[in-house]
Amino acid sequence: MTSETLEIAADFVVVGGGSAGCVVATRLAEYGFETILISSGSNDTENPIMKLKSSYSQLYKSPQFKHYLVPEPSPNLNNRTINVTVWNTLGGSSVNDGGMERMMANDWNAFVQATSDESFNHQHMAKYYKMSESFTSTDPSFASEIHGHSGPIKVTKTHDTAFNKVWKNVAKEIGEVFSDDLAGSIDYGFSFEASSLTNDVRSWSGDAYLISAVARYSNLKVILDATVIKFDLNAETKRINQVIFVSSDGLHSAVARKEYILSAGAFYSPHLLMLSGIGDSHVLKQNKIAVRHELKQVGKNLMDNGAVVVKYLTTGSDTGLSAPVALVNTRLPTTNYNPNLFFLLHRNDKTKHLYAVIFNASPSSTIGSVSLYNSNPLVPPKINLNYLESEDDIKTFVDGIHYVRKVMSTNAMNEHMQATEISPGTEEIDLSMYVRNTLTASNHFIGTCSMGESAQNSVVNSRFKVHGISNLRVVDGSVFPAGFASKTGPLQTIYSLAEKAAHLLHEEYS
Numbered sequence: 001m002t003s004e005t006l007e008i009a010a011d012f013v014v015v016g017g018g019s020a021g022c023v024v025a026t027r028l029a030e031y032g033f034e035t036i037l038i039s040s041g042s043n044d045t046e047n048p049i050m051k052l053k054s055s056y057s058q059l060y061k062s063p064q065f066k067h068y069l070v071p072e073p074s075p076n077l078n079n080r081t082i083n084v085t086v087w088n089t090l091g092g093s094s095v096n097d098g099g100m101e102r103m104m105a106n107d108w109n110a111f112v113q114a115t116s117d118e119s120f121n122h123q124h125m126a127k128y129y130k131m132s133e134s135f136t137s138t139d140p141s142f143a144s145e146i147h148g149h150s151g152p153i154k155v156t157k158t159h160d161t162a163f164n165k166v167w168k169n170v171a172k173e174i175g176e177v178f179s180d181d182l183a184g185s186i187d188y189g190f191s192f193e194a195s196s197l198t199n200d201v202r203s204w205s206g207d208a209y210l211i212s213a214v215a216r217y218s219n220l221k222v223i224l225d226a227t228v229i230k231f232d233l234n235a236e237t238k239r240i241n242q243v244i245f246v247s248s249d250g251l252h253s254a255v256a257r258k259e260y261i262l263s264a265g266a267f268y269s270p271h272l273l274m275l276s277g278i279g280d281s282h283v284l285k286q287n288k289i290a291v292r293h294e295l296k297q298v299g300k301n302l303m304d305n306g307a308v309v310v311k312y313l314t315t316g317s318d319t320g321l322s323a324p325v326a327l328v329n330t331r332l333p334t335t336n337y338n339p340n341l342f343f344l345l346h347r348n349d350k351t352k353h354l355y356a357v358i359f360n361a362s363p364s365s366t367i368g369s370v371s372l373y374n375s376n377p378l379v380p381p382k383i384n385l386n387y388l389e390s391e392d393d394i395k396t397f398v399d400g401i402h403y404v405r406k407v408m409s410t411n412a413m414n415e416h417m418q419a420t421e422i423s424p425g426t427e428e429i430d431l432s433m434y435v436r437n438t439l440t441a442s443n444h445f446i447g448t449c450s451m452g453e454s455a456q457n458s459v460v461n462s463r464f465k466v467h468g469i470s471n472l473r474v475v476d477g478s479v480f481p482a483g484f485a486s487k488t489g490p491l492q493t494i495y496s497l498a499e500k501a502a503h504l505l506h507e508e509y510s
């Protein structure tokens with residue numbers, strides 16, 4: 001390093017100012033630790049494109065806020081190249097569609113089974129969900145004691161009297177349960193989604209956690225527009241000495257007196273580990289990277305739900321301000337552990353188009369992996385996407401299309417709005433081909449630094465610690481256990497995991 005390089009130190013260095021990173025850095029500072037957050041994005045929290053739902057479409061047209069990621073062509077999708085999105089801005093991908101769902105109570109058992117750590121049970125994790133949210137409902141009679149009311153993220157459940165009745169009646173006609181709140185004791189069936197968008201304004205970790213904390217805590221330092229390119233790991237002691245990052249004025253380093261927290265998300269967290277010589281030795285050697293710590297599962301077990309859309313042209317009344325969703329099983333009566341389909345309805349008031357977005361809630365196998373093209377840290381990671389490897393997953397989407405058609409043709413729905421299907425359309429076509437031709441990413445990517453008990457089967461332990469390295473933890477969406485898919489959106493769960501990780505560090509170091 002040259003004499004111009006900046007060298008900074010703190011108790012904790014957090015890498016990645018995304019959804020989880022902003023939560024961890026904020027809480028660590030609040031707990032009194034000197035904390036540095038290094039973010040490749042800039043602070044755009046005052047930009048209406050980030051703040052307002054109505055400006056969201058502009059974000060997609062603004063490449064400067066997006067990481068350049070081009071996955072390999074997907075063999076089961078007729079070799080199409082699927083778009084994946086990771087926002088490069090403070091808060092990362094928490095600048096999203098706003099759906100705020102907790103995991104099903106039973107789903108937390110996957111964490112408990114993978115780790116043998118009971119502190120991941122649903123009851124215990126409920127406290128971290130609560131810590132992150134400030135929940136309100138537009139229905140004053142809504143019982144919300146299971147929700148938090150003083151956390152940073154504003155979460156709103158919008159109640160639309162007319163469509164509420166319709167959706168309840170649709171559930172009844174279909175023979176499904178209606179749940180007032182999927183976060184409550186009935187965590188499946190037809191319901192309405194809570195949102196991080198309230199009256200068009202977004203609440204996300206970059207703004208609600210981090211930026212308000214920067215003004216309050218002098219022990220929190222945020223370095224923007226800086227890309228971490230390597231953890232400098234001592235292969236003998238298995239301790240990270242420093243992180244190296246690059247910004248417009250050159251190469252710099254940061255030292256954590258206590259620990260490093262990696263929060264660069266499901267693509268970049270494994271990428272950065274591999275660039276630092278931590279990963280599958282086979283992959284590292286292929287890319288001429290010296291193996292400093294063998295850890296086979298780094299970058300493996302990528303999971304995503306995938307999404308397929310059924311599109312309608314509608315007349316009559318709309319869905320109001322509410323967000324109708326359903327978490328159901330297409331083959332059996334739905335129970336508290338078996339949903340295989342999540343779908344939501346979204347209507348565009350201007351075009352009168354209604355979109356039923358179908359997600360595969362329980363893919364049969366992982367959908368890909370993250371690896372490297374070469375050892376250049378500024379070259380994006382190699383992403384292999386293998387959606388629909390199992391026929392069962394194609395069947396789930398095809399069943400999902402039939403399920404949505406059944407919903408749209410109920411008397412309750414038809415009395416409220418009349419809908420003509422545009423795509424797949426009313427002509428008889430091969431629906432499995434439709435699924436292969438139109439499936440997109442749902443951007444619920446998780447699993448690439450999976451949590452578990454052993455270094456053979458996972459990357460981090462139940463305390464988020466990278467197996468075998470004494471001062472490095474991963475805290476973001478990548479830590480979901482291998483083979484597990486989030487049945488709905490993962491963001492609220494990622495916030496809860498970040499709250500838990502910060503709490504653990506507080507306990508360990510205070």
Ligand SMILES: Cc1cc2nc3c(=O)[nH]c(=O)nc-3n(C[C@H](O)[C@H](O)[C@H](O)COP(=O)(O)OP(=O)(O)OC[C@H]3O[C@@H](n4cnc5c(N)ncnc54)[C@H](O)[C@@H]3O)c2cc1C
Binds near residue numbers: 041095100101228492
């Ligand atoms: C378009 C879209 C819509 C979505 N809609 C929903 C939804 O409605 N509901 C829901 O629950 N979930 C939704 N999701 C998924 C959810 O937003 C993500 O799962 C979640 O935000 C991921 O959080 P994270 O902390 O793991 O990663 P991120 O939020 O992606 O954070 C990673 C951060 O690390 C930074 N970074 C990466 N590499 C480096 C480096 N080398 N140096 C420094 N910084 C680095 C990135 O810039 C990024 O800010 C959506 C996602 C997208 C993309």
